[in-house]
Amino acid sequence: MLSNPEAMKPAISTNNKLGKQIPLFFNKAEISGRGIDPVDHRQVWMKDRLRMEAGGNENRKSSRSGSWVSWAMKMFAWGLQATGTFQKGFQNASNIIFREQSLVVPSLPNSFNGFTILFLSDLHLDMMPGLERNIAELIWGREFDLCVMTGDYATASLGGESESLNALKKIVQAIKSRHGILGVLGNHDSARDVFALESIGMNVLINESYLVEKSGSILQFIGTDDIRFYTDQIAQVLKKSADQCTIALVHSPELYDRAAAAGVNVYLCGHTHGGQICLPGGFPVMTNLKRGKPFHTGHWCYKGMQGITNIGVGTSDLPIRFNTVGEVLSITLSS
Numbered sequence: 194m195l196s197n198p199e200a201m202k203p204a205i206s207t208n209n210k211l212g213k214q215i216p217l218f219f220n221k222a223e224i225s226g227r228g229i230d231p232v233d234h235r236q237v238w239m240k241d242r243l244r245m246e247a248g249g250n251e252n253r254k255s256s257r258s259g260s261w262v263s264w265a266m267k268m269f270a271w272g273l274q275a276t277g278t279f280q281k282g283f284q285n286a287s288n289i290i291f292r293e294q295s296l297v298v299p300s301l302p303n304s305f306n307g308f309t310i311l312f313l314s315d316l317h318l319d320m321m322p323g324l325e326r327n328i329a330e331l332i333w334g335r336e337f338d339l340c341v342m343t344g345d346y347a348t349a350s351l352g353g354e355s356e357s358l359n360a361l362k363k364i365v366q367a368i369k370s371r372h373g374i375l376g377v378l379g380n381h382d383s384a385r386d387v388f389a390l391e392s393i394g395m396n397v398l399i400n401e402s403y404l405v406e407k408s409g410s411i412l413q414f415i416g417t418d419d420i421r422f423y424t425d426q427i428a429q430v431l432k433k434s435a436d437q438c439t440i441a442l443v444h445s446p447e448l449y450d451r452a453a454a455a456g457v458n459v460y461l462c463g464h465t466h467g468g469q470i471c472l473p474g475g476f477p478v479m480t481n482l483k484r485g486k487p488f489h490t491g492h493w494c495y496k497g498m499q500g501i502t503n504i505g506v507g508t509s510d511l512p513i514r515f516n517t518v519g520e521v522l523s524i525t526l527s528s
């Protein structure tokens with residue numbers, strides 16, 4: 194049975210002690226030095242982000258792959274179709290799995306022992322219509338304490354009424370999460386998608402934090418803008434020293450060192466698709482990473498911080514996978 198989306202909405206506190214924290218990291222001087230009231234940081238961010246998006250790759254902190262990549266992918270797809278292996282890759286991409294992972298976090302408050310997180314990344318719902326049904330089947334009858342999604346909901350922008358948004362809404366309605374659904378933007382997501390995501394019940398963190406309380410203890414989640422488009426505000430998010438157990442939600446592993454330096458305990462990300470098309474043994478041909486390449490897939494550690502790079506549910510460029518399996522991940526925390 195589908196959950197009631199109203200009942201599953203995140204509890205945004207009115208006393209500003211729990212739920213989404215606006216603002217937690219900013220003061221007037223820190224918002225681009227413009228003397229703008231912190232409560233307006235979303236508007237400041239939106240304006241900057243849309244200007245960057247309008248400027249294309251020139252305004253990105255890190256440019257996307259060049260046109261030679263899409264040319265190579267087209268040639269690759271042609272070769273696969275000519276040899277009849279494209280369909281096998283499509284089948285591989287459709288056969289997503291539910292995977293459970295335990296994560297021992299020494300600084301985790303005792304009351305969060307056994308806390309479960311449904312972790313989805315890189316859905317790319319427009320690449321494989323119907324994938325939402327596979328996801329819903331995998332999470333059917335399961336309950337989680339929290340759900341987090343680390344971006345790339347669709348390869349094209351979600352828009353206001355797109356098929357991708359309808360598909361995502363079905364997933365959101367199928368998720369049973371006691372503390373709601375947190376999301377961040379990926380490199381395929383526009384600033385405008387924030388409205389669409391929040392309209393279906395997600396709680397998007399734009400360089401913001403979200404606090405969950407259990408028996409008087411706090412678990413802090415921070416969510417950043419995407420590294421490919423990030424604005425000045427992101428530096429302030431990761432500058433915050435973690436005086437409580439903190440889990441960062443970032444689209445890509447590429448902020449690993451800044452997060453570790455800020456005292457983040459756990460770093461959850463996606464972006465790489467686990468390589469998507471790998472050599473036998475799971476060795477990726479491409480990771481789409483400029484830095485943090487050792488952290489392209491799965492569980493990793495860096496200077497006391499643990500990270501998990503989700504293989505992702507969907508695919509980009511081509512709806513195929515080889516030697517990787519798309520995953521719906523469930524993490525169980527313990528101290």
Ligand SMILES: [Fe+2]
Nearest residue numbers: 315345464509
């Ligand atoms: Fe992606």
